[in-house]
Structure formats: structure tokens, C-alpha cells
Amino acid sequence: MKLNRSEQNPILSANPKNEWENMVVLNPAVIFDDQRQEFVMLYRAAGDTEKHYIYLGLATSKDGIHFTRQSDKPILEPDYEGADGGCCEDPRLVKFGDWYYLTYASRPYAPGRYWLDVPKPWIDPPQSGPAYLKYNNSATFLAITQDFRHYKKLGRMTDSRLDDRDVILFPETIDGKFVRLSRPMNWAGKGFENEKPAIWIAYSGDVLEWGSPALLMKGETWWESKKIGGSCPPIKTEYGWFHLYHGVAEKDDSYRVGAILLDLKNPSKIIARTKDPIFEPEA
Incomplete structure (x- = not known):
């Protein structure tokens, strides 16, 4: 793709x-x-x-x-x-x-x-x-x-x-809870599962006040080696929540786009993830 x-x-x-x-x-x-x-x-x-x-x-x-x-x-x-x-x-x-x-x-x-x-x-x-x-x-x-x-x-x-941005709300509640993705820059390195800034997920019944975020995904390949973050609100499909995210590479500091599919009832579960970028800068 x-x-x-x-x-x-x-x-x-x-x-x-x-x-x-x-x-x-x-x-x-x-x-x-x-x-x-x-x-x-x-x-x-x-x-x-x-x-x-x-x-x-x-x-x-x-x-x-x-x-x-x-x-x-x-x-x-x-x-x-x-x-x-x-x-x-x-x-x-x-x-x-x-x-x-x-x-x-x-x-x-x-x-x-x-x-x-x-x-x-x-x-x-x-x-x-x-x-x-x-x-x-x-x-x-x-x-x-x-x-x-x-x-x-x-x-x-x-x-x-926290230096926290790339905050994205899901377009509907799940089991009565709002769902949020974010990228806290400080939550990386020593004491964390992710070495570099990653995407975290949280739930809320209020939309302003949130429960403790949990790590959703971290960079795995060369084009995600510096940091990753959410790009736009997920789209609901029959197969799951389709979400575009961005990765930044250490070698050239460039942004590239990948995609994940999250479970409809439990968006903390990743069903599928692109290995290679689906969109990247042109030379």
C-alpha cells in the first residue's frame, strides 16, 4: 500500500x-x-x-x-x-x-x-x-x-x-469511554519500555480528565528510529480502527507515514501494522 x-x-x-x-x-x-x-x-x-x-x-x-x-x-x-x-x-x-x-x-x-x-x-x-x-x-x-x-x-x-502533543480523539466512545492517543516526549528512555518517544493510549469518561495512559506502540524500524506520533483521527472500518501515524528517522530527520489497524472493541490491541512507510518525502 x-x-x-x-x-x-x-x-x-x-x-x-x-x-x-x-x-x-x-x-x-x-x-x-x-x-x-x-x-x-x-x-x-x-x-x-x-x-x-x-x-x-x-x-x-x-x-x-x-x-x-x-x-x-x-x-x-x-x-x-x-x-x-x-x-x-x-x-x-x-x-x-x-x-x-x-x-x-x-x-x-x-x-x-x-x-x-x-x-x-x-x-x-x-x-x-x-x-x-x-x-x-x-x-x-x-x-x-x-x-x-x-x-x-x-x-x-x-x-x-510533560511535553505532550499529537493528541487525537477517537470519533466515538467505546464502552462509554472517550479514547485518546498522545505522544509524551518525556516518557522514553530509562525506566520505560520504549527507548524513544512513542504513542500512548488513555481512556476517560469526561474528555478533559484522563486515566493513566498505557504504551500502545513504539518505533520498530529504521524510519521510526527517532520518534513516532499519531497523525489524524482513526477511521472506523469493518476490520478495525484504521489509523495513520508518522515516524521520524534518525538518519535523515525526515517524517514518513505508516498505518495501523486497532481492534474495534479494544483499541489498545493492534491487529496489523505496516512495516514500510506508505508515504515519504520525495528526493
Whole structure:
């Protein structure tokens, strides 16, 4: 099994007219809205600024390929004086009843140009304070919406002491429990079964408060040798929950895509897993 690139790529590009998205757009969540009969995309965006705040924008499409922006402003942005003050990024969407549930990663401080070795004087936490501030950790937050334009932020849904992202909700409850995948960066190495960051699974009756996560899977092959993480919400099939995940290789630091099939009634059980990547960078 291999995934093929669309000849119509890119389907969305940075917008030089808006400062908040004039540098990059990436890592979107896409869901089909049955009521409006259209694909809805929430995309991560950032401008070419020193602090590099990260936002979510909104675009829609009738065919899943040709997307049109719906606003010149972000539809979700950091609460600059709050816990998600640095960024709203890497969204995932699922629907429960009449509400869409959005998970997004954030940090307390704007990350700055993290690909450059430059000072970030605005990151000045108390050294005796919480780890979330001290290390500018990633945590994952939850918001809900019915129209993709107005959101109720519900707060943090991962442990602030962990650098935990790639948080994905299953699109339905199982035995009355919400199911979550995540990738806590700190839970690896000495004292853990996994040498490198891996995918963990947890269950909850509340969606904000979670039981103790258990290791679901760890990297096994060369293209997963640095870390793995979930990519998008699982799809329910007659054979099991079909889930795409990503692996990062030590040798080239590149991201590649694999797939797993999880048991419908017990998603902690892996039925099948691809050995080779099904999608990878082109030379």
C-alpha cells in the first residue's frame, strides 16, 4: 500500500496579504461537514515575525482539493496572557453529537524562530515555577464549536509536566469511554519500555480528565528510529480502527507515514501494522 500525491498540490499556500499567515501554512485538520456538505479545514499558520506566534485559519472546499479561505483573520489564536499564550497549532477534529471537538497543541510562550539559534528574551519564566513555563513545554488543549467560527476553549487535557502533543480523539466512545492517543516526549528512555518517544493510549469518561495512559506502540524500524506520533483521527472500518501515524528517522530527520489497524472493541490491541512507510518525502 502506497499513498500518491495529488497533481494539484499545493492545495493551500501562505498568504502574503495577511501578516499572521504570510510565512507558512501546514498541518491542517480536515473534516466533512454533513450539514453544509463541504470539507472544512482548520490550518496552522504563522507569519514572518520575531516571536512567531502560531494561529489557526479556516478554509472550505466542495471537493476536498480546491479550498477557499473564509476569513482574513485567525479563527483561533493564543490567549496572549493565558496558558495557551504562545500558539494554537496542529489541530485535530472529531464530532460528537452536534459539536465538533478540536484538540490543539500550545505553549505558554511564543516559540520564536525555533529553527534558528537566536535569543528569545520574552521567554523569562520563574525557575522555581511549573515545568510548563520553565521549559516552554507543549501541552494539548480542547475547544468545541458548532460553526467553526466561534469556539469555547475548555482548557488543558494533558499533563503540563510533560511535553505532550499529537493528541487525537477517537470519533466515538467505546464502552462509554472517550479514547485518546498522545505522544509524551518525556516518557522514553530509562525506566520505560520504549527507548524513544512513542504513542500512548488513555481512556476517560469526561474528555478533559484522563486515566493513566498505557504504551500502545513504539518505533520498530529504521524510519521510526527517532520518534513516532499519531497523525489524524482513526477511521472506523469493518476490520478495525484504521489509523495513520508518522515516524521520524534518525538518519535523515525526515517524517514518513505508516498505518495501523486497532481492534474495534479494544483499541489498545493492534491487529496489523505496516512495516514500510506508505508515504515519504520525495528526493
